[in-house]
Amino acid sequence: MASTKSYAAYDSSSKLKPYDFNRRKVGPKDVQIDILFCGVCHSDIHMAHNDWGMSVYPLVPGHEIIGRVTNVGQDVQNFSIGELVGVGCMIDSCRECSACEQDLEQHCEKGMIMTYGSPDPFGKDTITQGGYSTQIVVDHEFVLKVSEDLDTKAVAPLLCAGITTYSPLRQWNVKAGDKVGVIGLGGLGHMGVKLAVAMGAEVVMITRSQEKGEDAKRLGASDVLVSTDEEQMLAHHGSFDFLLNTIPVKHDITPYIPLLKLGKAMAVVGASLTELNTMPLAFGRRIVAGSLIGGIKETQEMLDFCAQHNIVSDVEMIDMQDINAAYDRVMRSDVKYRFVIDMQSLRDQ
Incomplete structure (x- = not known):
């Protein structure tokens, strides 16, 4: 002992x-x-x-x-x-x-x-x-x-934060040239930005705060989408290949669903209560999925990927x-x- x-x-x-x-x-x-x-x-x-x-x-x-x-x-x-x-x-x-x-x-x-x-x-x-x-x-x-x-x-x-965001990016096959939206910039969101950028994606930070959006650009995001701006949201409708939702508190995910292209997915990794109107899912054949950390093999893969691309928190x-x-x-x-x-x-x- x-x-x-x-x-x-x-x-x-x-x-x-x-x-x-x-x-x-x-x-x-x-x-x-x-x-x-x-x-x-x-x-x-x-x-x-x-x-x-x-x-x-x-x-x-x-x-x-x-x-x-x-x-x-x-x-x-x-x-x-x-x-x-x-x-x-x-x-x-x-x-x-x-x-x-x-x-x-x-x-x-x-x-x-x-x-x-x-x-x-x-x-x-x-x-x-x-x-x-x-x-x-x-x-x-x-x-x-x-x-x-x-x-x-x-x-x-x-x-934790690394594998929690890496796993859904891999599960939904994010690749070079994809447009990826990371919703929420915190411990999880900042890792989502870094990892998706390293995978070659065009990363857009989706946030209520313009200030956080500017910090996301420092982390590698190419653009900022302020979710409270209806005109901005409408301009991005149907343009994302994948959304990574890292918001850790109760919220309505419905406004984000129309941002996805036909048949594309949003993965929710924040452990929180959410609200959802299923209409935008049905009319766009879109997917909302959950994701929980990753297995040991995938976690080792993530650590090796981060070493290759010099990624840390x-x-x-x-x-x-x-x-x-x-x-x-x-x-x-x-x-x-x-x-x-x-x-x-x-x-x-």
Whole structure:
């Protein structure tokens, strides 16, 4: 057992506070990782606050993990001590169902084991604990290789925001010359812009804010469409090959549907309630689809793609002790575009 420092939510309303616990012993197929950096995802806040009604406490959030291997089990051949690695939103699945056989472990029919907040298959009556901690032990099949050529701290959000936007772009075959609209510019949206541009698409930022649109141009977008401007929206009707909707709050998606060409799709990746009038779907044979992170194989593909194109997230670094202030800022959309925790600050505490 390895003594581990962390920050945890003790209930749905209190601030996150220090929490010491033990990680399991390294098994034959395990990789032990010293965590260097961990991204802060809005999902962490939802889980800490029990917004989805599934949280068990104490809860250590964090599923955008970058670190170095410190130990490997006797059966592990694909990782070595000192190697730079990542861990994303899940750390296990049944590996036997039809979804797992298709490398879609996030849709495991028995339920994926999330990096935190899931029943821990290695502990009785315990839950998995995440990356707001000094170390983690993970089955080698759910550990990812990370390029040393990228800015290590800025790689962390790729493990969630990166794969969440990469997967639907690949699923709907976005390619060079396609016109792609990214709806909403936040942690997810800014990665959608960068990735779609790297795929060769003409990217249009669709936003209510002209100011955000201008920042999207810095990220690589070629144009800005202000969604509250009816004349602008009408001018773009029927012109998009794909729409990536990253809005994380309740909204009406109906006005965006007519922007799609005949038979084209909008993928919704923001976890929120939406409203939809189906008329524009029927009359344009258009598609609204959902997408949930990505499987391990696709996540590794995304990391390799980002290394090839030198893509990382725009991040703001914080100490572990500043996590509660960071949560407040995320809820006010006051970050460009992801917080990342320097875990040395936790070790030094």
